[in-house]
Amino acid sequence: MPTHPDMTTDPTDDTHDTAPPPEEPTPLAGSAVFDAMQHQLAVFARRAEQTRLGGLGQARNSxxxxxxxxxxxxxxxxxxxxxxxxxxxxxxxxxxxxxxxxxxxxxxxxxxxxxxxxxxxxxxxxxxxxxxxxxxxxxxxxxxxxxxxxxxxxxxxxxxxxxxxxxxxxxxxxxxxxxxxxxx
Structure with a gap:
């Protein structure tokens, strides 16, 4: 399966949370796009929970x-x-x-x-x-x-x-x- 940003990142491994910005993704075909979508959604959910997407400044995570x-x-x-x-x-x-x-x-x-x-x-x-x-x-x-x-x-x-x-x-x-x- 072709790699693409975060595709090689284990969703349970917290050591990759400060990865550099991803390169342009390679176009995916067939089931690979669904694999990539579900993985990116899992990564998003983890990062959203970690940061709580709570904003910036004094009201952050409040x-x-x-x-x-x-x-x-x-x-x-x-x-x-x-x-x-x-x-x-x-x-x-x-x-x-x-x-x-x-x-x-x-x-x-x-x-x-x-x-x-x-x-x-x-x-x-x-x-x-x-x-x-x-x-x-x-x-x-x-x-x-x-x-x-x-x-x-x-x-x-x-x-x-x-x-x-x-x-x-x-x-x-x-x-x-x-x-x-x-x-x-």
Whole structure:
């Protein structure tokens, strides 16, 4: 199998984490491209976990992934109930309830009555949560700028579009059903 950046790196070997920038990859054919994709995804997951992609500066690694995603969803879509939040994120309601609890406790999210059904509770980003989210977002934006400093705008846009497409395709795979093709 042809080698290509990080293809010779053992994903469990932490001694290669500071490798020099990769050379242009050799085009891959057939199953080699899928082998390379899964390997690069594993390398990415390891590096993302090690660095937590937590941004730069004072806000670096100051918010875990779950909190960031929950706050970001509430910011983008407005107040909503636990079930709607869970459905929008593709996770279980009990998981959202567990992840939201410390955000409510710390004052980043507040529980309020549903405007149309006073018996229902909705979650809403608090002003403190909004400020904290923007601080973390800014730090992470700066990290993305640094990491892609030598990329063109077109490369950044293409990478973002492909990563979005990849993440969307992953939503079509049900956990526990490894032979299931992605939903069309």
């Amino acid at each position: 918010m875990d992934r779950a909190a960031y995603l929950l706050l970001n969803r509430l910011d983008q879509e407005g107040p909503m109930g636990v079930k709607a939040l869970a459905a929008g994120m593709g996770i279980d309601s009990s998981t959202v309830t567990r992840q939201v609890a410390p955000l409510v406790e710390s004052g980043l999210v507040k529980r309020t009555s549903h405007p149309e059904d006073g018996r229902a509770v909705v979650l809403q980003l608090s002003p403190r949560g909004q400020a904290r989210l923007e601080e973390v977002r800014s730090s992470r934006r700066e990290l993305m700028q640094v990491v892609t400093d030598d990329w063109t705008d077109e490369e950044r846009e293409t990478f973002c579009a492909l990563l979005t497409r990849f993440n969307t395709a992953l939503l079509g795979i049900s956990p526990g059903a490894p032979d299931q093709p992605p939903a069309s």
